[in-house]
Structure formats: structure tokens, C-alpha cells
Amino acid sequence: MKLFSSVNDVQDVPALVAEALRLKQDPFAYKQLGLNKTISLVFLNPSLRTRMSTQKAAMNLGMNVIVLNIDKEGWALELRDGVVMNGTTVEHIREAAAVMGEYSDIIGVRSFPGLKDRDEDYSEAIFNKFVEFCKVPVVSLESATRHPLQSLADLVTIEELKTTSRPKVVLTWAPHIKPLPQAVPNSFAEWMCRADVDFVIAHPAGYELSQEFTSGATITHDQNEALKDADFIYVKNWSAYEPYGNVLPGNEDWMLTNDKLGIAPNAKVMHCLPVRRDLELSSEILDGPRSVVIHEAGNRVWAAQAVLKKILESN
Amino acid sequence: MKLFSSVNDVQDVPALVAEALRLKQDPFAYKQLGLNKTISLVFLNPSLRTRMSTQKAAMNLGMNVIVLNIDKEGWALELRDGVVMNGTTVEHIREAAAVMGEYSDIIGVRSFPGLKDRDEDYSEAIFNKFVEFCKVPVVSLESATRHPLQSLADLVTIEELKTTSRPKVVLTWAPHIKPLPQAVPNSFAEWMCRADVDFVIAHPAGYELSQEFTSGATITHDQNEALKDADFIYVKNWSAYEPYGNVLPGNEDWMLTNDKLGIAPNAKVMHCLPVRRDLELSSEILDGPRSVVIHEAGNRVWAAQAVLKKILESN
Amino acid sequence: MKLFSSVNDVQDVPALVAEALRLKQDPFAYKQLGLNKTISLVFLNPSLRTRMSTQKAAMNLGMNVIVLNIDKEGWALELRDGVVMNGTTVEHIREAAAVMGEYSDIIGVRSFPGLKDRDEDYSEAIFNKFVEFCKVPVVSLESATRHPLQSLADLVTIEELKTTSRPKVVLTWAPHIKPLPQAVPNSFAEWMCRADVDFVIAHPAGYELSQEFTSGATITHDQNEALKDADFIYVKNWSAYEPYGNVLPGNEDWMLTNDKLGIAPNAKVMHCLPVRRDLELSSEILDGPRSVVIHEAGNRVWAAQAVLKKILESN
Numbered sequence: 001m002k003l004f005s006s007v008n009d010v011q012d013v014p015a016l017v018a019e020a021l022r023l024k025q026d027p028f029a030y031k032q033l034g035l036n037k038t039i040s041l042v043f044l045n046p047s048l049r050t051r052m053s054t055q056k057a058a059m060n061l062g063m064n065v066i067v068l069n070i071d072k073e074g075w076a077l078e079l080r081d082g083v084v085m086n087g088t089t090v091e092h093i094r095e096a097a098a099v100m101g102e103y104s105d106i107i108g109v110r111s112f113p114g115l116k117d118r119d120e121d122y123s124e125a126i127f128n129k130f131v132e133f134c135k136v137p138v139v140s141l142e143s144a145t146r147h148p149l150q151s152l153a154d155l156v157t158i159e160e161l162k163t164t165s166r167p168k169v170v171l172t173w174a175p176h177i178k179p180l181p182q183a184v185p186n187s188f189a190e191w192m193c194r195a196d197v198d199f200v201i202a203h204p205a206g207y208e209l210s211q212e213f214t215s216g217a218t219i220t221h222d223q224n225e226a227l228k229d230a231d232f233i234y235v236k237n238w239s240a241y242e243p244y245g246n247v248l249p250g251n252e253d254w255m256l257t258n259d260k261l262g263i264a265p266n267a268k269v270m271h272c273l274p275v276r277r278d279l280e281l282s283s284e285i286l287d288g289p290r291s292v293v294i295h296e297a298g299n300r301v302w303a304a305q306a307v308l309k310k311i312l313e314s315n
Numbered sequence: 316m317k318l319f320s321s322v323n324d325v326q327d328v329p330a331l332v333a334e335a336l337r338l339k340q341d342p343f344a345y346k347q348l349g350l351n352k353t354i355s356l357v358f359l360n361p362s363l364r365t366r367m368s369t370q371k372a373a374m375n376l377g378m379n380v381i382v383l384n385i386d387k388e389g390w391a392l393e394l395r396d397g398v399v400m401n402g403t404t405v406e407h408i409r410e411a412a413a414v415m416g417e418y419s420d421i422i423g424v425r426s427f428p429g430l431k432d433r434d435e436d437y438s439e440a441i442f443n444k445f446v447e448f449c450k451v452p453v454v455s456l457e458s459a460t461r462h463p464l465q466s467l468a469d470l471v472t473i474e475e476l477k478t479t480s481r482p483k484v485v486l487t488w489a490p491h492i493k494p495l496p497q498a499v500p501n502s503f504a505e506w507m508c509r510a511d512v513d514f515v516i517a518h519p520a521g522y523e524l525s526q527e528f529t530s531g532a533t534i535t536h537d538q539n540e541a542l543k544d545a546d547f548i549y550v551k552n553w554s555a556y557e558p559y560g561n562v563l564p565g566n567e568d569w570m571l572t573n574d575k576l577g578i579a580p581n582a583k584v585m586h587c588l589p590v591r592r593d594l595e596l597s598s599e600i601l602d603g604p605r606s607v608v609i610h611e612a613g614n615r616v617w618a619a620q621a622v623l624k625k626i627l628e629s630n
Numbered sequence: 631m632k633l634f635s636s637v638n639d640v641q642d643v644p645a646l647v648a649e650a651l652r653l654k655q656d657p658f659a660y661k662q663l664g665l666n667k668t669i670s671l672v673f674l675n676p677s678l679r680t681r682m683s684t685q686k687a688a689m690n691l692g693m694n695v696i697v698l699n700i701d702k703e704g705w706a707l708e709l710r711d712g713v714v715m716n717g718t719t720v721e722h723i724r725e726a727a728a729v730m731g732e733y734s735d736i737i738g739v740r741s742f743p744g745l746k747d748r749d750e751d752y753s754e755a756i757f758n759k760f761v762e763f764c765k766v767p768v769v770s771l772e773s774a775t776r777h778p779l780q781s782l783a784d785l786v787t788i789e790e791l792k793t794t795s796r797p798k799v800v801l802t803w804a805p806h807i808k809p810l811p812q813a814v815p816n817s818f819a820e821w822m823c824r825a826d827v828d829f830v831i832a833h834p835a836g837y838e839l840s841q842e843f844t845s846g847a848t849i850t851h852d853q854n855e856a857l858k859d860a861d862f863i864y865v866k867n868w869s870a871y872e873p874y875g876n877v878l879p880g881n882e883d884w885m886l887t888n889d890k891l892g893i894a895p896n897a898k899v900m901h902c903l904p905v906r907r908d909l910e911l912s913s914e915i916l917d918g919p920r921s922v923v924i925h926e927a928g929n930r931v932w933a934a935q936a937v938l939k940k941i942l943e944s945n
Contacts (some may be wrong), residue, residue: 028351036658048389052418059379064689074678084908086807091904102928103682177401274406278399298417343666363704367733374694492716589721593714613732
């Protein structure tokens, strides 16, 4: 594997999930594999889980880690070609990415969407330019439209905790006060559509995701119907795809509560975190026995480690 | 040891001091102890000495270190329970601490007081919530009311440099233009009250510390009397405990000078640093033979290393 | 070597260049040399290449690395002596540097000039105070007037790519919209004046560099004449030495283009980066076969590693 940007970069998804679960049992078994190898984690945006779990995954494999908050410790990057750089950007991504590649065996990149121009965001310009110019394997630490390390950890969690061979998994939209990217739901959807699960997406009218990610899923505006007999309920807010990046009025009643969980007596509740309590998801659920959100966050290490191992092995 | 938040977490203080001095002689003797263990150093506030010395102590023990400036590289944490998170905080400390615990064998936390609400600061809400929710051993990197790694390094320094079996140690208040926390003097006082020293606290009227830290100390408003024949003089500013967090007018003459040191011909001068020259402490002392402040800062490594070793051994 | 601040700290320049090229062939040959040694990289200003390449060089030698963005993770340092510190500076460089020295076997420091007061900048006050007070070997990560790790990498690149025994090397001024330091051209000039090259400096009238760096160079205002038959063309903007730190009007036609390169058919084009495309240097050159800027940036690792190796060996 030379690139980990989406589920489409993975040849054998079940094998990668199984690898992650094996690494969880024996985290340091491959400490020679990354010896004298350097991963650079480049953040254009804040991060907690991705930052810590990927760092830990790399160290478990014996790698050296360089963390670069390019926006704070470096400077603003120019992304457009063909412009005279007489403004506020200090370095072009062509040079910046190529130089980082000189110092790295693998590069991880986090870059959020602007949520202003859908075509620009969905072209994945920043992430793709890193891939194009850095000349070394690249791992997405969340890009404009996808968060594959999160989705792999989610699938690992479902595989680990499921009590039936083909669980029902429901992605349900949640309220928020700010417009959030579609990266996590897009990515979760495309991974679930490749997994052996019964996958349902529930959201208010107007929050349709792009079809390129949801093909094969059952999609409904009826949250109650969707939740029925669910095995896993994945709670997540996202802003509208059209009008792009908007928060539509209403829908506060989509917050998941214990009351609503009555219809799904065996369901475990997931969330990628950070979560806004009692806005997206009720405290009673987060603090109760149904929530697996911390366990899920813990699995971020093994997802990242499986991906890095795969990349190191194919170098 | 599962927690290092105050002197009360230490069963045998002299043994811990002796351990620090042994590690100073042989820093890398326990490099296998921390192998494959990760410490995460979480900063909600700036740090120089604590950041560098704890990092170095952990590396001396063979540990991996993750540094997280949560306020700058992450986002604002919500500390209150029972609020709808529809404001500026992005993640609740319940989730943030629990997730960090998933990636760490030990967590170090720095969190300063707000100096607005005494009850809130003295409840140590932030630090205690980290301890409660992260589920792994926690080391204070300075909390609202205490700075135990500093105090242990101070005691190590006194033990190392004393020329009499029971030295006279004087904590003397110093002027400052800004309200500073009481964490360092509180903590120094409670460690000295447990140590085999003759301990005196001198401060202007109005700068009384909370009695929970000073029980056993001689307390005076007469700086000159206090300094007499001192072996160690610990200079430190703090803001008033009542009215809480205030800088009281006057008292500029409390700055320590060579002139005042005449009454204590053998005294060594200590300060936790950073120090404002010629405001808190005169340059002539800092640049002269009496000052041991750099030596004291150097001992921060061995104090931290002794604490981390203790925690690793009891895991 | 106890100090690496300029070419004058290097006894045998060709030997250091040869060492860098040897390390490039066998990066991990000296991984025992830095075992249990710590380098602290202290940034008072942003950095990408220097930050990553020095970190990587140190790790290649088995060293531990502490990165400190003192301005963001710490606080403002006082540089002046004899002032009462009742303003915005929190710690004096005397204490800060001395304390960092306690935790470090080597310190790297980056500190840009203010470009307001030439005497102050050219006194190298900040860098020299670090050297004076930290008591351990210091490496410049770019100071007010020099960038020696860059210049060594530049010389390594020339040595590696030259096709004639004594190549013609031209430093040519480039336009910019902001006043930039003279550190890179100063440093490049003094290294080239010590190297076995035919060295020419071309710049518009008014951009004369200080003679202490250019002694031995041919200096001209005729860019076209300078470029003729050049083997290496080093493109760089700098602000005026007099009036200090100014951008003089005009001179936009000094940007290097393919057209101008006609007169130097074998020339390779260098730049220290970051470069502003189509302002300092045309995209057609950067994206074409003449540019060696990425290769040059890659050599930063081996330059830094040769310097660190030299320092470790003389400890």
C-alpha cells in the first residue's frame, strides 16, 4: 500500500481489520519494521485523537515521529498554480510537500474543508497535491471529504463487539450549532457499504450525502424506523451537501436519548469524538452502559498501526 | 504510586529524595523500565522547565513521550457537568481525559488557576477530573494550587547542598506586577513541613497562605527577622488568598538584595523560575555566588525521573 | 567543535562537506554516537526545513530531540541587561538559556533579526547570549545575520552536482514584496568565499551586502554579465543593508526566467526555500530540469548530521 486515503485504497478490508485486532493483542511484535523510518505528521488543522493515536501507532512499530503544525510552526501554503505569490502565502505546496518527502518515509496529512466551495473541497486539492508532490506514501489524517483512519477504527470496533454475524449498523444525523464537514459520515458510509453489515443512514430531509459514498445503503428520513433493532448506532452531525456547508433550521429533536434507544435494546452507541454533550448526544447515553465511544477511540491506535505496517511492508 | 499531585501521595519522602539523587549519578540505569511505555504531557498553559525536564526524565527511563498543547493544537475543553455544549467548548473533559488515557501509560497535566474564584481553583476541578476520567496514573505538571515536581526538586536541592543536618529554610514573598498563583508557595510549604528542616515563611500582612499547607511552619511579617542565619532562602511572589488573586499595594521593599543577605552569611538563594529580574529578585544575587537557581532547575530532571520510576514500578 | 554559528567555526570545510556526503550514503552508521544525548531545538521564529532536517539528523545519530517553540509554548524572553523586568517579558535569556543547557547536550537556536536596528541585529545579541549562558555546544538554526546549516547544505549540493573542478557560482538578488533578512546571502557568500569556486554576486545598486561576508567575491550590478556560463545560480532576495531593512523601489526585472538562463546553458538553479513563485523565481524554472531546489533541501539533513556528529565527537 502506497496511499491510504479511502476504503478504495484497501485491497482486502477484512484482512486489514483482522490485522488491527492482532496488533491490539501484541502491539510491539513489529518493532523492527519501522526502525530508522520516519513518519511526519503534518497538521493544517487541530487534532487530538488522530495526533496521539497515529504517533503511538508509529512508535509501536519502532518509527521516528516528526509532528509539524504547519500553520502555527511554519507558514501559510499556496495551493493554486499559476499565481504570482505576492500575497500572504509564503511557500507553494509543490515545494513544501516535496521537501517534507525528502525527510520522511511516510507522511500523514490533516486538512479540513473550507465548506464554502463544494467543488473545491470535493476535489481534495490539498490532500491530492501532497500525494502528488511529496513522492512518498501518504496517509490521510482526515481530508476534506474523508477520514479513513477513523472509519477503519469504527469497523474494527464493530467487528470486535458484534454479537451477530451481520449486524445492523445505523448512521444517524445529530444536531449541532456549527457547520461541520461531511468527511466522517462520507467515510463511515463508504466503509460500511464495503463491510458485511446491514447499513442504514437516517437524516432529516436536506442532509443527503453525496451518492458516491452511500451506494448500497438504505437511506431514510425516519430516525425511529431506522433505529429499530439496531446493533450499532453511529451518531454524527454534518452540514448540508446542498446548499453546501449550511446548517438547516430545526431538527433539534434528532439528538439521541435513552428514550429513543428503547426501540433498539441491544444497540451500542458510537461517535468519532469530539462530541458536544446534550447537543449531539445526551450525557445519559455517553455516561451509560450503551456508549462505546472511548473503546472506539482506543481502537484508533490499532487501525493506524495496521495501515502503517501495511505501508512499511510494501516499501 | 498511582498519583503524584502533592506530598500526601508520597509514602516515604526521604526515600524519594534519595532516589532522585541516585538517578542523578546514574541517569540511564533504568532505561529498560519505561520501554514501550508512553507518557503524554498535556499542557493547558505554557511551560519551559517542566516541559523539558519531564520529557528528559521520561526519555532517560526509555519511555516514549507525546507532548500535547491541548489549547493550541487541540481545542477548548468543557469542564462543567450538566450543560448543553452549544458554546465555544468543543469537547468535554470526560471524553478528552478518557481518550488520552487510552493512548498513555502515564499522563502529566499542567493547568493553572483562573485566580477569579477561589473555591473553584482550590477544588482542583480540572486536575481532579483528569485523574477521575483518564484511568491511568497522573502526574501534576503544576495544578491550580500545587506544583509538586518543583517542590520535590527544591527538597532534592536542599538535601544536596545543605551543610548542616537541620537547615533553616525561609520562604520569603517577593514583589510582582501581576497576580501569580499560590501553587508554588503552597506546595513548597507543605513539602518543607514534611521535611527535616526549620521552616519559616515571611510575607507582608495580607499574603497569608491557606493553613492547610503551612501547618508546622513559623510565619512572620518581619522579613529581616526571618532571614537571620538562614541556610536557604526561597524567593517567590504570590497573589493574596484574600481578597483572592489580588496584588495588594506597596511591599516593593520586599525584593531580596545583597544588602539584606548580610544577616544570613551562609544562605543560598533559590527560586523556581521564571524570575523577573530586579522586580522579584535582584540581578546582583542572581548573577552572584549565592544563587543556586540554575542548579535547582537542573534538579527538576531527577525529581521527575524519581516520580516516573516509582509509578512505572508500581504498574 | 563546540559552536556552529558560521564558516569561521569550521577548521576544515572540505572535510565537513565530505563527511556530509559520506553520511548521505550511510545515514545510520553512527547511531551509537548520540545514544542518551539530547538536542533541544529552540525556535523563536517559524521553521519547516531546518526544523525537520535537524530533527531527522539528530535521530539518525540516535539522539533524543526536544523541540521548543519558546514564543508559543513558553513566553517572551528579556534580552537586555540592567532593566527592571516590570513589562511583558517573563524570563531573562540568562536564566532561560542556562536552564535549557541543564537539560541538553546540544542546543539549536533560531532567531530572526528585527530588521529595524542594524547594529543590534549585527551584534547577534540573542544568539550570542544563548551561547554565553547555556554552557553547552550551540548550533545556529539561522540567526540574525547567518544561516550556516543552509550554507553547508548548499556547498554539499554544489560539491555533489558539479561537473567541473572549479565551478562558477552566482548569487543573484531576486525581487520580493517584504523586507527579508540578509542572513542567507551573507552566509552563502562567506561559505563560497572559503570554497574552491569562482564566486560572483549580482544585485541592483543599493543592495550591497556587508563587506565582512563578501571579501574575495566579484560583485556586479549587471545580472546578465554575472549569469554568463554560470554552473550554479543561487537565487535569493534580501532587503537593503542601507537604509537598513528597506525594500528599494523597482528591480522587478531581476526575477530569473528561462529566457535569462540562455546565457548559462549548463547552470543549475538553487534557492534555500521557501520561494515565492513568479515573484522571486519563475515557475517554469522551478518545475523544469534546471532546478535543484528540492535536492538541495534534502541535503539539509546531511549537513546538519555532519555538524552534530562533529560536536558529539568533540564532547
